[in-house]
Amino acid sequence: MKILYYYNEEWEKDYINQKLTGQEITFVQGRVQDTAPTSADAEVLCVFVNSVVSRETIAALPALKLIAARSTGFDNIDKVAAKERNVQISYVPTYGENTVAEFAFALLLALSRRIYDSYERIVRTGSFSQENLRGFDLKGKTIGVVGTGHIGQNSIRIAGGFGMKIIASDVHQNADMACDLNFSYVTFDELLAQSDIITLHAPYNEHTHHMINRENIQKIKKGAFLINTARGGLIETAALVEALEQGIVAGAGLDVLEEEGYLADELTLLNDPHPKVEDLKALLANHYFIDHPRVIVTPHNAFNTTEAITRILDTTIGNIIAFGSGAPTNLISN
Numbered sequence: 001m002k003i004l005y006y007y008n009e010e011w012e013k014d015y016i017n018q019k020l021t022g023q024e025i026t027f028v029q030g031r032v033q034d035t036a037p038t039s040a041d042a043e044v045l046c047v048f049v050n051s052v053v054s055r056e057t058i059a060a061l062p063a064l065k066l067i068a069a070r071s072t073g074f075d076n077i078d079k080v081a082a083k084e085r086n087v088q089i090s091y092v093p094t095y096g097e098n099t100v101a102e103f104a105f106a107l108l109l110a111l112s113r114r115i116y117d118s119y120e121r122i123v124r125t126g127s128f129s130q131e132n133l134r135g136f137d138l139k140g141k142t143i144g145v146v147g148t149g150h151i152g153q154n155s156i157r158i159a160g161g162f163g164m165k166i167i168a169s170d171v172h173q174n175a176d177m178a179c180d181l182n183f184s185y186v187t188f189d190e191l192l193a194q195s196d197i198i199t200l201h202a203p204y205n206e207h208t209h210h211m212i213n214r215e216n217i218q219k220i221k222k223g224a225f226l227i228n229t230a231r232g233g234l235i236e237t238a239a240l241v242e243a244l245e246q247g248i249v250a251g252a253g254l255d256v257l258e259e260e261g262y263l264a265d266e267l268t269l270l271n272d273p274h275p276k277v278e279d280l281k282a283l284l285a286n287h288y289f290i291d292h293p294r295v296i297v298t299p300h301n302a303f304n305t306t307e308a309i310t311r312i313l314d315t316t317i318g319n320i321i322a323f324g325s326g327a328p329t330n331l332i333s334n
Contacts, residue, residue: 001023001024001043001044001320001324002023002024002026002039002041002042002043002044002063003020003023003024003025003026003042003043003044003045003046003320004026004028004037004038004039004042004044004045004046004061005025005026005027005028005046006028006029006030006031006032006035006045006046006047006048006051007027007028007029007048008029008030008048008050012313013027015313016313016317019313019314019317020317020320020321023320023324026038026039026042031048031050031051031052032045032047032051032052032053032057033051033052033054033057036060037057037060037061039061040060040061040062040063041062041063042061042063042064043063043064043065043066044064044065044066044067044068044320044323045057045061045064045066045067045068046067046068046070046316046320047067047068047069047070047076047077048069048070048071049069049070049071049073049076049300050076050300051076052076053067053076053077053078053082054078054081055078055080055081057078058078058081058082058085058087059081064085064087065087065088065323066087066088066089066090066320066323066328067082067087067088067089067090068090068316068319068320068323069089069090069091069092069316070092070312070313070316071091071092071312072091072092072093072094072095072096073091073203073204073231074089074091074332075204075205075231075233077089079332088323088328088331089331089332090316090319090320090323090328090329090330090331090332091319091330091332092311092312092315092316092319092330093315093330094150094311095303095308095311095312095315096151096302096303096305096308096311096312097149097150097151097153097154098154099302099303099305099307099308100151100154100201100229100302100303101151101152101154101155101157101158101201102154102158103229103255103298103301103302104155104199104201104227104229104253104255104302105155105158105159107227107229107253107254107255107296107298108138108197108199108225108227108253109138110253110296111225111251111252111253111294111296112135112136112137112138112225113135114133114134114135116296117133117293118133121133138159138162138163138164138197139162139163139164140163140164140165141164141165141196141197142164142165142166142167142194142195142196142197143155143159143164143165143166143167143195143196143197143198143199144167144168144169144186144191144192144194144195144197144198144199145159145166145167145168145169145183145199145201146168146169146170146188146191146198146199146200146201146202146211147168147169147170147200147201147202147203147230148168148170148172148173148174148177148201149170149201149203151201151229151230152168152170152201153177153181155199155201156168156181156183157181160181160182160183164197166181166182166183166184167183167184167185167186167190167191167194167195168183168184168185168186168191169185169186169187169188169190169191170185170202173185188211188216189216189219192212192216192217192219192220192221193219193220193221194221195220195221195224196221196223196224196225197224197225197226197227198220198224198225198226198227199227199228199229200212200226200227200228200229200230200234200235201229201230202230202234203230203231204230204231204233204234208231208233208234209233209234210233210234210235210236210239211234211235212226212234212235212236212239212240213235213236213239214236214238214239214242217236217239217240217242217243217248217249218243218248220243220248220249222247222248223247223248223250224248224249224250225249225250225251225252225253226240226249226251226252226253227252227253227254228252228253228254228255228256229253229255229256229302230256231256232254232256232257232258232259232260233258235258236258237257237258237259237285237286238285240252240289241285241288241289244292244294244295250294251294251295251296252289252294252295252296253295253296253298254289254295254296254297254298255297255298255299255300255301255302256300257286257289257297258285258286259286260286260300315330
């Protein structure tokens with residue numbers, strides 16, 4: 001098969017060439033939206049989650065049969081356009097269920113124990129003082145886990161190790177799992193009202209878009225902390241800004257931001273002679289989070305371990321090989 005592979009790091013090329021033999025592979029560094037497709041006869045387009053696969057991209061690849069996403073999420077792909085062209089989409093259903101959960105708790109611990117503040121004080125001032133650096137224990141706190149899929153389950157296990165009280169919300173409830181992992185299902189509104197910490201592990205789609213918004217963010221227990229390692233679009237940005245200003249949310253750990261691409265493309269946006277007002281608002285809000293003393297922002301990095309990246313690549317390679325053999329695996333129903 002002819003494969004158009006958009007890669008992020010040089011070592012990926014050697015890994016893919018060693019594992020995906022007998023294929024004609026064209027490698028392009030970067031994101032699809034930054035470089036027009038160079039292989040019009042490509043049958044497979046392989047992309048990471050930072051690439052936007054638009055209707056125009058799909059149209060520019062007339063021989064395309066498969067979009068192989070190297071991610072669990074696929075909201076970066078125009079599924080309607082793919083379906084119209086009968087182009088299949090494969091994804092990586094599990095790769096980092098422990099990886100992302102561990103990162104969520106890294107963000108939580110950084111907030112709860114003022115780790116970044118402590119480090120910054122020593123680096124900037126050389127002061128070894130503990131003044132104004134008091135944190136709080138996780139033991140005994142109530143954590144609300146939104147989404148009890150693979151990552152949510154691992155977060156629940158970690159929370160149990162800290163001796164936390166665990167509640168969860170999910171449209172698909174598993175009573176046996178709740179019993180085994182010692183947590184209780186509650187409604188989403190109950191979770192907002194009862195949780196000292198809320199961690200989001202839900203998929204992003206039309207049903208979960210802005211699941212935390214201006215209407216319900218006021219229901220959050222005053223002084224709660226919010227962790228998001230899922231997708232930025234789960235939270236209405238303006239609502240979180242207001243909640244931080246009002247003290248409803250005491251702090252947040254955000255590995256993802258709504259419209260986070262604007263941070264990477266900031267210069268392009270600012271040089272646009274006719275930028276959209278909503279785009280500028282999103283950029284300003286993201287800078288607000290970055291500069292806020294009780295918010296930690298990381299660059300969509302929760303997945304990024306050696307082990308998880310290897311699992312992503314191996315699953316993607318398997319998906320491409322299976323598709324080529326006529327027995328496709330891990331296809332989405334688009």
